[in-house]
Amino acid sequence: MPQLTSLTLEFIRLDDENLAKMNQCFPSLQVLNLVGVGGLKQPEIRLSQLKVCHWTVSNFPCSLAIHAPHLTELKLQCVEPQILLLETPLLSHLDLKIRKPGLILNPEKIQNLKFIRLESFCVYSLAHVLQNKSVERMELDVPQPIEIENSFTIINLVCAFPNIHDLALGPGAWVKLENSFVNEWIDQRLEWWCLRKLMVRLPLDYDFAFLCFMLSLCVPFSEVILLIHGDVPIAVKNHVISRCKSNFPKIIWKWGMWRVT
Known part of the structure; x- marks a missing residue:
């Protein structure tokens, strides 16, 4: 034919x-x-x-x-x-x-490349290989359970894709970044961060300090949407929202369902 x-x-x-x-x-x-x-x-x-x-x-x-x-x-x-x-x-x-x-x-x-969606155990390796200044939108996730790999940090992400405007992180990617989080980074404002929109599907268990760090980077300049899994108890949801509201009142909160392994 x-x-x-x-x-x-x-x-x-x-x-x-x-x-x-x-x-x-x-x-x-x-x-x-x-x-x-x-x-x-x-x-x-x-x-x-x-x-x-x-x-x-x-x-x-x-x-x-x-x-x-x-x-x-x-x-x-x-x-x-x-x-x-x-x-x-x-x-x-x-x-x-x-x-x-x-x-x-x-x-x-x-x-x-303008849009990349990556789902892999080896996000560090893929980001290194596919690094590209033309990418503007990215979705990133890591299958669970999370396997040990070279640490993948916010610095790695921004260096590989410096012009990202729209970033979506799945729960596995959030855990991967969270595991490489260093408190000293709070003083590094990442002035070259040009993010306009951040959407995160939070894992059921996460580090509140890392969440605050990410919000401090993004909230003043970006639209931030946080999705909490529908299985999280109402009391826990309300507690997290109340802790964030005082410092980050512009966050958009949503509830969703996705596969948890």
Whole structure:
């Protein structure tokens, strides 16, 4: 089907182990969704017209490659590939869920990123590899239970992505940053912090001192939204809100439900 522009394959197994036949048979694809497609060994997507790709890898190939010069939006979910090759120079929207990344090739060619969503045990490594001054919006989370990795700090985050305007932190990412919190940082005002909006899904148990530190950085200049898990007792919610109100009255409080492991 040389004229086909959109293709979705869900929960099937392919004999096309490296996706060579798919690339050959559908050269005009602009939208590609591969969800739970098994049987892949060293898959490579080579589509010159592709603009949007959603790829959920169901098995454990040792390498993944995407060669797509016009790709602007990529949502990729995989486990532990040894090599992830991205030749996507126009990529602006990256949603990457990866348990433990191996070697990511060609990240220096991705210079147009505006939005990144990362979910991984190795957020420090990913932030270091994908650091980019063009990123303006970011969502960050770490699966639970939190595994030990190099410390990931606010300094790391801001140095890797200095122009972030909009930041959303999941409970796992909050715990990761909280675990690396040093009291002396309170005196470092991070004058280059340009955040305009911060949204946090607080974990069920968190350090109030770190919360106050983050609020002192963000509240004077940013819109701050704090989400408390719906399972937290009302008395605890009210206590936290009352402690914050005196110093940070502009915080927006919300309640939500998300998976807790």
